Amino acid sequence: MRRRVVVVDANAIIDHDALLALEVAVTTPSVIDELRDGHSRLRAEVSIAMGKLKVLSPSSEYVARVARLAEQVGSLPKLSEADVSIVALALELKESGESVAVVTDDYAVMDLVRRLGIECRSLRTSGIRSTRAWAPYCPACRRFYERGLRECPVCGAKLTLRPVRARKRR
Numbered sequence: 001m002r003r004r005v006v007v008v009d010a011n012a013i014i015d016h017d018a019l020l021a022l023e024v025a026v027t028t029p030s031v032i033d034e035l036r037d038g039h040s041r042l043r044a045e046v047s048i049a050m051g052k053l054k055v056l057s058p059s060s061e062y063v064a065r066v067a068r069l070a071e072q073v074g075s076l077p078k079l080s081e082a083d084v085s086i087v088a089l090a091l092e093l094k095e096s097g098e099s100v101a102v103v104t105d106d107y108a109v110m111d112l113v114r115r116l117g118i119e120c121r122s123l124r125t126s127g128i129r130s131t132r133a134w135a136p137y138c139p140a141c142r143r144f145y146e147r148g149l150r151e152c153p154v155c156g157a158k159l160t161l162r163p164v165r166a167r168k169r170r
């Protein structure tokens with residue numbers, strides 16, 4: 001059976017654990033450009049180096065088709081260049097005979113993807129979102145604290161970020 005190609009947006013790249021769970025993830029150069037902070041960029045670079053993420057450009061014909069569709073349904077103002085590019089890439093892959101799905105939490109993107117008859121998965125509802133979340137942790141007291149704290153309110157030690165089991169998002 002042919003492996004499914006999964007087209008991912010910036011959120012899936014930022015959520016690195018989710019990305020690693022996907023077989024072949026592809027994204028576009030504009031999505032990579034949209035990753036502003038160094039940490040997210042580094043994650044993307046590591047994923048690319050590990051062969052977990054491929055960067056492909058959709059052809060301009062497909063970008064134009066998706067932009068036209070978005071204009072017709074009125075969602076174009078809500079979409080970034082990166083959003084349009086992943087939908088265009090997914091459409092191009094689908095029309096070249098690939099089995100493709102798009103992973104996004106953006107409603108405007110989801111809507112377009114579904115209109116084009118392409119499978120769409122949400123990071124939040126598909127269960128592929130990482131079950132881990134990070135919280136400040138005091139290595140001396142061995143306790144987790146609320147987000148935003150930098151020092152332990154009990155002993156004053158510098159807090160570090162550690163993964164905790166996340167509550168299920170609904």
Ligand SMILES: [Zn+2]
Binds near residue numbers: 142153157
């Ligand atoms: Zn402490």
